[in-house]
Amino acid sequence: MGPARLERDKYEDNEVAGVVTGLAWTSVGGDILFIESALSKGKGVLNITGNLGQVMKESATIALEYLKANAEHYNLNVKLFDSYDVHIHVPEGATPKDGPSAGIAMLTSLMSLFTQKRVKKHLAMTGEITLRGKVLPVGGLKEKILAGKRAGIKEYILCKDNEKDILEIKQEYLKGLTFHYVTDMEEVIRLAITHQDVKHKKVLTFE
Numbered sequence: 001m002g003p004a005r006l007e008r009d010k011y012e013d014n015e016v017a018g019v020v021t022g023l024a025w026t027s028v029g030g031d032i033l034f035i036e037s038a039l040s041k042g043k044g045v046l047n048i049t050g051n052l053g054q055v056m057k058e059s060a061t062i063a064l065e066y067l068k069a070n071a072e073h074y075n076l077n078v079k080l081f082d083s084y085d086v087h088i089h090v091p092e093g094a095t096p097k098d099g100p101s102a103g104i105a106m107l108t109s110l111m112s113l114f115t116q117k118r119v120k121k122h123l124a125m126t127g128e129i130t131l132r133g134k135v136l137p138v139g140g141l142k143e144k145i146l147a148g149k150r151a152g153i154k155e156y157i158l159c160k161d162n163e164k165d166i167l168e169i170k171q172e173y174l175k176g177l178t179f180h181y182v183t184d185m186e187e188v189i190r191l192a193i194t195h196q197d198v199k200h201k202k203v204l205t206f207e
Contacts (some may be wrong), residue, residue: 014121018113022105023098023126023148023156024097025140030147032124034091035102035109039202042085045173050090053098059129060088063107066133066185069112074189076114079206086110101184101193104157107185108192116201118194124148125157125188133185141165146173154178157188 018037023030043145048060056170066084071078088106104127110118126144128136137159145166148156158166160181166174 013193014118015202016204017116017118017198018109020109020112020119021124021148021153022102022184023124023144024101025099025143030140030145031144032147032151032153033097033102035105036089036091037106037109037113038087038089039084039113039204040087041083044082045085047085047087048089049087050092052090053096055100056090056098056102059100059103060106062129062131063103063110066107066131067110067128069131070133074111074115077204077206080114080204083206084204086113099138100128100136101126101140103127104135104185104188108188111189111193112198114204115193116198116204118196118198120155120192120194122153123155123157123192123194124153125180127157127159127162127188129185135159135182135184135188137161137165142169145169145177147178149173156180157182157191159183 014022015035020035024033031072046064048057064176068081105124107129126138141162154176155178157180163181166179182188
């Protein structure tokens, strides 16, 4: 569920807005996946691609609606949502993907896109989100973390309720890794979004 390994460096480069590393569980173990998002002039339409199942599509909708509802809190211009269409894509379209665990990665992707700020490098995340911005626990943590470690990811954002799953993993496998346990999206955004503008920052204009 990730781009070819030769492509990984390109995806992990944080110079582009809206690119976030997520963690996935598959029938053969864990993997990392990438969330991409883009803006184009339009009327607020949300497009979702990448062979995603219904639950994953709903996560994208929840992420966008949460930011709309909390635009003032995050200093986002509300006109943004009616002036641009949003496209969320999860690469490797031939591979079906579903489940709620990409929710926090999708929301982080959108926040990076709307603010044109870089996402922290070498960071991955997994967690379900609610419309109120709460972060919920997900499954497959052991497999996901080991996949992230194989990919060279050192830092992880997880739901606080998943801490017990990490404690069950042998400590020798976790050496050199940092875990941030959160309960809401405000914490995720604070940890994941830097103050640094992306390269070729898009100037957002409103009608």
